[in-house]
Amino acid sequence: MSRISGPTVRRLSHYYRVLQEVALEGRRMVSSQMLADREGITSAQVRKDLSSFGSFGRRGLGYPIDHLRTEIRTILGLDRRWTVAVVGAGHIGSALLAYTGFEQQGFDIVAVFDSEDSRVGQVIDGRTVRPVSEIAGSEGWDMGVIATPVRAAQDVDDALVAAVVRGILNFAPRKLKVPEWVALRTVDMTMEFESLSFALSQPRPGKRRRERT
Amino acid sequence: MSRISGPTVRRLSHYYRVLQEVALEGRRMVSSQMLADREGITSAQVRKDLSSFGSFGRRGLGYPIDHLRTEIRTILGLDRRWTVAVVGAGHIGSALLAYTGFEQQGFDIVAVFDSEDSRVGQVIDGRTVRPVSEIAGSEGWDMGVIATPVRAAQDVDDALVAAVVRGILNFAPRKLKVPEWVALRTVDMTMEFESLSFALSQPRPGKRRRERT
DNA sequence: TTTTGTGAACGTGTTCACAGCG
């Protein structure tokens, strides 16, 4: 069980979902080939990924679905619950609050902040919007989500870091600075559109290998 | 001007934004080092990226901001406008419709679809929601955005492909199948949360190199 | 025979280090 690479972690999320699906189909075992088919990757990749944290398969038979699922859940840290603070109660923030899927996976959005007076005090999906000034000196959370306009993003980032948040999911189109002990992921929709724009601008669009998503 | 890799394309989007910023600061030239600092990457990386599509810099001086910006705009295909159809008028779809930034970059959301009768006919930010059945046999667009529940995603995907869309941005947490001539990008927020969860579960959280966003 | 687990080969992207030019 050596180091697990970034791309492998993302594929683990996929495997986890596929395992849920095939479990519902009544199977007990699944082969690397089956997992690979549903992922659009090679079976060798699947085996390499799974072997990087232990030997769970049985040669000639495949992987036991339940065991593998439990194992991946533990590795991804989904065997516990995480508290999340969302900053920015605009459209994206509201969409996150409305989506019940996160809660099902163990992510509890327990606080919502916004800088606009008009939004503070509003109740969105059961959570009362608080002023951003309250981020400082607050209870602290495991993760923070930045769903603010880009001009506010770095300030919010600093406030969240000060509140000892250890993971940040950023939707603002800007590279944020965080200390090395904070994990940062950025979802930049404008950049995604620009990637598509680039692909469609190429001489023979689509003949190129599709980017990994 | 040889082939441009995926990671390079994404960095070009970043450079493009940084160039806008420094242009506003009144500069005429910018060094690879300055671009690198704002990106959190190495100056060598910047030079490699920029040299992959031509020599625009002046040794000893740096890169001419205006020229470089124009050049990147052309490469990314931002020197024209793109038509976009959004499928799914729920929270995410609505958030996309409300965001004016896409239009500023050349992406015009010209059609909105939803399968729910209650939403069809509604006007959201100036666009009337149409039934998904109208995707087939419609006018056609450059790109499609899938912002539907996961169970509908593959069907919508097929419909969009049939409507000769050449690029798809998918927000449903599922790997979609598209023909090789269609570019696909997936934004999977659950997976992003799971990546954070994984990072926070590691023995010495944060001591690991931060993932590229 | 089927399918895993894995060392080796391969391919791709990043960093180094320095020649080249202003």
Next chain:
DNA sequence: CGCTGTGAACACGTTCACAAAA
């Protein structure tokens, strides 16, 4: 001297191919 452009070295992730086990 300052900074770009770039071959070479390096690091990392993917694929191959096959021995080992059920």
